[in-house]
Amino acid sequence: MTNLPQAIDSIARQRRSVRAFKPDPIPQDTLDHIFAVAGTAPSNCNAQPWITHVVSGDALTDMREKLIAAVKAGEADEGAGHRDNPYVGIYKERRIGAAVKLFEATGVGRHDKEAREASFLRNYEFFDAPHAAWFFMPPAFGLHGAADLGMYAQTLMLALTAHGMGSCAQGALGHYSNVVKRELGVDPELHCIFGLSFGYPDEAHPSTAAITDRAPLSDLVHFHG
Numbered sequence: 481m482t483n484l485p486q487a488i489d490s491i492a493r494q495r496r497s498v499r500a501f502k503p504d505p506i507p508q509d510t511l512d513h514i515f516a517v518a519g520t521a522p523s524n525c526n527a528q529p530w531i532t533h534v535v536s537g538d539a540l541t542d543m544r545e546k547l548i549a550a551v552k553a554g555e556a557d558e559g560a561g562h563r564d565n566p567y568v569g570i571y572k573e574r575r576i577g578a579a580v581k582l583f584e585a586t587g588v589g590r591h592d593k594e595a596r597e598a599s600f601l602r603n604y605e606f607f608d609a610p611h612a613a614w615f616f617m618p619p620a621f622g623l624h625g626a627a628d629l630g631m632y633a634q635t636l637m638l639a640l641t642a643h644g645m646g647s648c649a650q651g652a653l654g655h656y657s658n659v660v661k662r663e664l665g666v667d668p669e670l671h672c673i674f675g676l677s678f679g680y681p682d683e684a685h686p687s688t689a690a691i692t693d694r695a696p697l698s699d700l701v702h703f704h705g
């Protein structure tokens with residue numbers, strides 16, 4: 481019998497954002513299994529508002545080209561809300577902390593604008609992952625749907641980790657969901673907050689050294705009573 485407490489602790493702690501993948505595709509039966517596990521996530525009223533599109537192979541190569549062209553042409557989805565900036569104060573500090581770790585690990589100089597841009601564009605190359613997923617939801621779900629989709633995606637990421645795979649959640653993929661909807665024939669009314677690149681991690685890549693830390697528990701959790 482598996483030691484369940486140890487299993488969940490270790491899977492949650494092992495999960496990290498993977499930003500370098502091997503090209504090997506995940507077999508379809510494994511994909512079916514992982515997405516079924518993701519679907520066990522809770523949701524408001526069990527509505528399961530996630531509408532997931534997984535793109536692989538030549539379709540992903542095409543998507544990569546289309547997205548990079550759209551990024552370079554500045555054709556971001558105006559409805560994606562990415563121009564709001566919640567990163568002020570302590571949130572800005574944490575954001576910078578995570579970015580500095582990635583830049584240091586991958587040799588991107590603090591003032592090297594070109595290298596920083598190339599690093600950002602890696603989002604739209606899916607960090608060379610063989611698969612990318614976009615999570616859509618009907619627009620009326622709003623914040624409730626965002627909570628549901630977050631739980632679904634975290635369950636998916638933990639399942640991938642437990643099975644020896646890795647992933648990176650990417651708001652950057654949501655910023656151009658207009659392009660993705662057009663290419664995949666998805667209802668343009670659906671909302672997409674983020675996507676996910678996933679596959680087998682390339683552990684030899686320098687980005688692997690960028691391990692984020694967390695704020696102390698006492699800064700984040702307030703116990704009463």
Ligand SMILES: Cc1cc2nc3c(=O)[nH]c(=O)nc-3n(C[C@H](O)[C@H](O)[C@H](O)COP(=O)(O)O)c2cc1C
Pocket residue numbers: 495496497498499578603648649650651652653674691692
């Ligand atoms: C909803 C969401 C959107 C994210 N967007 C991006 C992104 O666009 N690009 C990226 O490289 N990482 C992105 N991340 C990864 C975060 O930077 C990462 O989770 C955070 O720095 C903590 O690091 P860890 O995942 O390795 O624990 C995103 C994470 C989440 C949950």
